[in-house]
Amino acid sequence: MGIAATIREPAEGLIFLGKKSVDPILRTENLWKLYRAGKVEVPALRGVNFEVQPGESVAVMGPSGCGKSSLLYVIGGLAQASRGKVLVDGNDLTELSDAARTKLRRHKIGFVFQRFNLLPTLTAKGNIAIAQFIHGDGFDPHRFEVVTQMLGLAGRLHHKPSELSGGEQQRVAIARAIINEPKILLADEPTGNLDSKNSEVVLQMLRQLNKNLGQTVVMITHNPEATTYFDRVVHMRDGVIVDGVPAD
């Protein structure tokens, strides 16, 4: 079966359904991730069952080493699951080849990292535009303008990452992540390298994306204050989800 045939195209006329129970955009079933350390297999995820509805914002919280990042990488298709299922918009990542997961990631997932991970040789504009280029639809000036205006980047587009503040770099990273309208935005400790002021700005922007555009957001954090910007908080410990309660 070809790559194209294994990935369902997004449904036309998708309506934002808020927290209503529909087919989840993301679901894991008994998800295991094992890492090999010499001859020993170390489990990072031990049977995670987890669902995210379209348009939902979820914060995954837990101490260091509990498996949060592993969960993010597996549901983002960057790492292959050892056992179980990962369904992203109906596509089981565990059954896809590396190339098919790459294609799915390109069309349905956007990543924001703790260390921003901008390409140092490109300007802010280049860092955003390269995501459009890889996506394959070419440069869309209208979408580009809307996103950069929304994130307050209009005056900083011709600067390289080294010339931007941490907050500006993270906003460029968010712009890059959402420029292709992904189904899910995955954020890995996006405020981990920011001061409190910039952290608040970034968290506000993630909330706006969720509330105003219906962007599904899954964020990993160990900061309890950051979770207040999200619909739901999921706690992880020792590679498993220990609860999942609506945030205050």
Added chain:
Amino acid sequence: MMGELIARNLLHRPLRTLIGVLAVGVEVALVVLIVGLTSGLLTETAKRIEGIGADIMLQPPAASIFLGFSGSPMPIKIAEKLTEIKYVQSVAPALLQFSSTGGVDVVYGIDPDSFRAVSSGFVFLEGHDMEGPNDLLVDDWAAKAKHIKVGDTFNLLNHDWHVAAIIEHGKGARLFVPLATLQDLVGAHDKASIFLIKCTRPEHTEDVMEEIRHVLPGYTVRPLKDFLSLMTSTNIPGLQAFIDAMIALAIAIGLLVIFLTMYTTVIERTRDIGVLKSLGATQPFIVRALLTESAVLCLCGIGAGVGLSYAVRAAFLAGFPTLSILITPGWILRAAGIALAGAIFGASYPAWMASRKDAVEALSYD
């Protein structure tokens, strides 16, 4: 976008890029200059011999086309036999002698009258024809290279010569002395290294050659109009192997530097590769980006190499006017093709390595 990414990546580390460009440039220049020097010298020598104006050259049995290499001169009386052959208009004996005074030269010992008869004579730029036993004729290129003027005394073959004239180049040798004097100097009385033969009409050349083969079996008879086609690197033992070895060495330099450049690039950009993968870049995309970057680096190097070739040629010709370096579009293209193929090959492993990187590991690389 790919173009911008590549350009900015190359400019990000200007010194590394410059080293890569220079390495490819040296590779291209080495190929172009080595081939240009050998083919230039061969072509120029052949044209000079063709320029004598004779129709046929007779050499001893098993003689080389590289005149002066043959160590066994022929009796000068052979000239009498040759003049008796039908359609032979004139015969000029010449004794050839290597000289290493101020460079390597082949000195022609000639009889001015007979040489004039087969070659329609020299063009005198300055001075006069040989009149005395110690008169030396020098062509304009050699005069420039050796800083010789008419009236100078010039020591050649441990003998002081009087520079009688500067002649136009293109008549076989660059230095001409009287045959009898040269015979005395090298102890080859009544001997000649070659006989130059002029036919009554050029179309009789084949008939005369056939008759010479009949009269002097075993001797080497060559038509001078085809001399250029005989002067190729494949006709010199070991020369083609030497050229091939030098080209291989040049390719190895370019390939290794490109490999090292792209390898360090990939190591340095490990995290960037992880970022590209997180954005959905496929393995072919990453391979293509790195190979294109290598190709662009190589194209800059090719440009530098062509410029370097012309600069080195100009410098050499300024210092050594008798040298001939033939830079041809064909060999520039071949050198460019070799460099490009080497650059792609050299970048292949680093590109493959980059495309196979684990995205998660790459993203956590410091």
